[in-house]
Amino acid sequence: MKHRIARTAATLLALAAPAVLGTAALAADALANSVKIVSSLPRTGSANAQTTSMVNGIKMAIAEVGGKIGDTTILYEDWDDASPQRGNWDPAVEAQNADKAIADTSVVAYIGTYNSGAAKISMPKLNTAGIVMVSPANTASGLTKAGLGEANEPAVYRPSGKINYFRVVPTDDVQGAVAADYAKEIGLKKVFILNDREVYGKGVAGAFEARAKEIGLEIVGTDGLDAKASNYKSLVTKIKQAGADLVYFGGTTQTNAGQLAKDIVSGGLKAKLIVPDGCYENAFIEAAGAKALQDRCFITFGGVDPKLLKGKGAEFYENYKKTYKTEPEGYAVYGYECAKAILAAMERIHKAGGKIDRATVLAEVGKTKDFQGALGTWSFDENGDTTNRTFSVNTVKNGEFSTVKVVQ
Amino acid sequence: MRFGGLTAVKDVSVEVKSGSITAVIGPNGAGKTTLFNAITGVYEPTEGRVLVAGRDPQRAWTPRVMFGVGATALSTAIFLAVLVRVETLWQSAIIDNYVFQKPFPWMKAIADFFSTFFGGGFFGTWLPLLVGALLGGAGRFVIWSRTRRTPDVIASAGVARTFQNIRLFPELSLVENVVVGMDRRLSTGFLGALFALPSALRERGKARQDALGLLKFVGLADRAETAAANLPYGHQRRLEIARALASKPAVILLDEPAAGMNPTETVDLMRLIRAIREAGTTVVLIEHHMRVVMGISDRIHVLQYGEKIAEGTPEEIRNDPRCIEAYLGKEELG
């Protein structure tokens, strides 16, 4: 029996080796004078639609500089931090991506992550290695600002003491406040707060609750729903009994926001629904059905709807529609913006005659000030967050997003 | 021994002298195997008791059992009471006392923990404690009462058995089947096994030797390493006997050992049973082969329709009219 194990082990190695070596060979032939930008987003599973639009945004940004800055070519790789058996982001794979980025010397910038939970895993690793990390989607406040998350956040993500993590999206605490203020403004009194018990959903729901208490909205109940449940009709009945005229759900399309919107209608609950930017995508309208959302649902979004972008934003919108023949999702512009910020930093290094590598790119991205981007003019503050506070409150009119209010 | 309405065995008592070979015979459906199963605890006898060397091997209500029930009740109670209010307890004991990166006041934390634990009022502390104690204690008591006469209790009192339709451990080798039978006499504990302590290794070596000896005794030593399932039928019977003998039982119950054996194998079997008796083990036998029964039994008990109709030496039984009738049917008059 023993020799058979040796034979099986040998065949296994033979089977796995070519695949692994194949990629190594491809990697090895990268051009001498080239740098690599990688993105680590969940490409397998339900978040695929949003991350695909982000990847398209990044590719477009690189294409716009013709894939070269001076004589260094810009390579881009789209890494998946999800795994088939999880059907969602996988911490082991995210850790692997971070280790791979550290080991591959040509990598100078790491665009990611999509889920705030994944960021907590790769941030310390990339910080020690000194690779700049720009996130198109993480909104958990604790990642950059002290006092909002755990006692040891954000110091725990900066073992080297330097700041290497930046993000182009405003944080939850800003978004939660905007939603609460708007609810009060349109005269809603009693709110039932739900969250999908995920890092993002709980964060923004918590921020909303804090702000609602401040401005005197009556909270008639809070609960955490199961993102994989078939429907929420029983929960809607409980909300009806509590007499709420507003339901705030901290969650995304992937955590069943569409189903909740539908069940509110079918359960005969005459309350408005406010959801955060995790639902700001066509897939949400498809999932919920335009009828269920018809002027009873508001979606807050960090930035302005791509269609209404002015200047560079409008350019982005036209280019995107031309190259990819579909409407850009809300997050596409964030992916684009991350890549543009990094490329602009490289441009500045090249003009100053410096060499593009991890240290210079990290330093230069940190100095991004009054950057004319698709999301308007913004810069990275001392925590690494964007100074861009523009938020839009949108509603759904016959199957289309339409902006109701823009908050600076 | 009653199954619902059917009385399979009615007030049958079998007295077995130690060192003897006693046979229990009777036509099919007479309740022989049911009697065996009741004795060995596979079935719970509706009435009646089994005495081994004068002692009833049931798990009595010893102080040790009482301590077990009490301990389970207490631990379940505490576990439930803590579980019900785990967040508030944690909050008061740990979170309220711990300041980030400052030394932690352990004593105060423990004091806080107990004060919040007992400060839960009726619903917070006492009801869960009560319910936990009831659940844990009742649960443990039910388990004890249902497993008073399980086969392993009887077996550990020195009663070994074989089965009418062979129940070996098919995937295990012959040696291992016998060593499993020997388990009662082994003493290696969990830690001994885990760290392969020298005492455990010695005991394992000795157990192997004894097992090989037993296999030689039943004539199977040459195939010690093959899987039990690959043995021919006759050998499987003998392996079962070897396995039963492995625990050096006071009494060995053989359930139709000669079934399906050819004449030469039957002769070997009789020699084997006599050798077992010489080695000091009392034998109780269920068998249809009259040559085997009459050849080696000291006393015979005859059963029919669940009742004992005769008892005596082979001679008496051979001439007893009721036994003949039970087997050969009544003579038709005229």
Next chain:
Amino acid sequence: MTETEVFLQQVIYGLSNGMIIALVALGYTMVYGIVELINFAHGDVFTLGGFLALTVVGALGAAAILDPNTLSDSSHWLLLVGLVVTAGLFCGFLNVAIDKVVYKPLRRAPKLTQLVAAIGVSFILVNIALFWGGAPMEVFGGGNAAAASKDFPEILEGSNLLGEDSNVVLRLEDLAIFVITIPLMIGLTLFVNRTRLGRGMRATAQNPIAARLMGINTDRVIAATFLIGGFLGGAASVMWAIYNNTISFQMGFRAGMDAFTAAVLGGIGSLPGAMIGGVLIGLIRAMSDQYIETRWTNVVVFGVLILILVFRPSGLLGLKQREKV
């Protein structure tokens, strides 16, 4: 809303959800009874049934279905029954094909090998559903958001049957579930107990070898069981689609787990057991959502399951086999 109204509403929702779970559980319990295989792929066959239903609705023109004046009420019911039959047959034959290709060669393999094979099939079906979701049809959202969950148009007119202002909401879809599932369950029980093929199934379940000796073509019986199991899965997927108005490529996972729990709770292998188990789980979920908290509902459901099994080790209606020595 008064306390009784809330309770009544939760009972309605509990029964409706419970019926759907029961229908899927029946598929589980039948296949398990015959070949003793926990068919993990059953949940995903169910998903494909839902996708087929949506494709059919899309093909017939979702817009045509939506405005009630073109199709009077009776034709909506006709469409519903049509969907149930088409999805049912599709899932039935898909199930039989899976059995032939994957499970039949492994019939004599160890039980756990068949279990892992079923897990493999479930991953394959999830991927097929993902591709199906990307179909370039308007109903699937033009095919760009393949992984997103799809909206299933409301076939049955959605007004509250107890009058617009009443607090308790009873909609046509709640009734539709009862009108469709109860006959299916009765039909199934009659089939299994009365017909020759049904007797063949029960015989094969208890002792395949003896059944074969008695001249029962067990392969045909097993294929029939997979067909009926698949049919029930397909029917349940249409019920799920019209009740939740949503289908997604990963819905099979939760449906499969609920069905497996219901089948075991009711006593694995017993048809009435699966029905009672399903309805019980539906009710427990509804009551826990209302009277405890939604975030603890799963814990309550599985907690009740474990308590019941500790006191009734072979489920509510499971037959307690006595160990034959």
Next chain:
Amino acid sequence: MAERRFSFFTRGQCIVLALLAATPLLDLAFPSIQLSGPMRTVVVYAILALGLNVVVGWTGLLNLGIAAFMAIGAYAFGILTAEVYPFQVGFWWALLLSGAIGAFAGWLLGAPTLRLRGDYLAIVTLGFGEIVQDGLKNLQAITKGTEGINPLPKPTVPFGAAIQSGLEIVGIASAPAATKAAEGVVAASSNWFEISSATPARWFYLYLILLAVVIFFCRNLEFSRLGRQWFAVREDELAARCMAIEPDKAKLKAFAAGAALAAIAGALFASHLASTGEPANYDFQVSILALCIVIVGGIGSITGVVLGAIVMVGLSNVVLPALTQAMQRAGIGSTENVLSSPDNYKYLIFGLALVLMMRFRPDGIVHTRKAVKK
């Protein structure tokens, strides 16, 4: 299992361990393929599968909720070591304690439910998995809910500092030239025993040694009296009873041992990620993956289970990403529609691999069934 004088590992196990030990050398040749990271996940899943193997393979109890014990181990490790809580016990103490807590949880689940038969026990373990996962999510005050507890300490080589200073006095370790050669493998810092994310190979070798220790313990149990009791209970519980073996005690020990190993795997997983991740990382999918590893590898065989871990985790964490990346670099596939992007084929490949493996090696890579099929 032929009885032999005490020996450490069977030949099969030595081959597997050597195979694992060789992988970081691949790193030397192809630095861009970071193998020692995923290899640590392989070791974690190997230990988890060995724990499951004790319950499913040796005692015949179908456990569909092993991920719950992995979660308990990970969170116990997190609570005991994170600086957010006062305990801050060292890596090794936390590893032992989380193993013990896992064993207690295994005993707690086992005590009332072990009289259940086959699939009834399977559904109870599945239910326990869901209860633990939701419980961890909801008990926000203790487990930080879905934010996960971080950062968690890296493993430290026991007495590493002492040995290191000893070597320096003797003048071996400090000679930079000596370590230059092994730079790639043993990595940068001169202190041979300092483990950090910059020295992944060293971290992996420590995990490999832990795996070897676990295999050593499993082997001892396999050949011990307790091991035979488990096999007897698996083969025929009633016959085992008639041999004076109490099946409930044996099953309880199996459950506790399996849970302890799963908890240790969870602790190593948390240390490897420096965070407990969120409760959803230990859901039913992980239990299914562990079961597939045991069955694909070869139920009941230690070597087989470790091989199964290499194959399954290797497939999903190394080969599939490498393949999709290779296709991406080669320009195959784009993101217009669902059929064209390579990421959407991962479920299909994973499922097909399972079905084909079961079809052509039903007993797993290394099978231990000795009984010739009748």
